[in-house]
Amino acid sequence: MSQVLMSIKPQYVQQIIDGTKTVEYRKVRFQRNDIDSIVIYATAPVKKVIGEVELLNILEDTLDNIWKQTNLQGGCTKEEFDDYYSGKDIAIAYVLGKVTLYDHSKTLSDYGIHYYPQSYVYLRSE
DSSP states (O other): OEEEEEEHHHHHHHHHTTOOOOOOSSSSOSSOOOOOEEEETTTTTOOEEEEEEEEEEEEEEEEEHHHHTTTTEEEEEEEHHHTTTTTOEEEEEEEEEEEEEEEEOOOOOGTTSSSSOOSSEEEEEE
């Protein structure tokens, strides 16, 4: 299976760690179907890779349907959801499972990445 490293804002990273956010909204779906976990890169001001989370499922549907299915797990308000998907017809929701925090945070360069990923970067395949 494979991993992606995903850039996530620190406030959402904390919600994922707390278990209050179990869905990560995105505008773009992974092009590969073998992704089994997401390595979490907390964006500025943290700028560290702090752990990983199991990927349980990927939902793709209209904005209204995704909101109805996931609004209690998404970690944002309806207004924030609508702002994020402004101009889009389809929403992607990555359903998250077990979180594993690293004992020591890592840097992007530890993964051979020397730029700030806007969304995600594929890491490994087994």
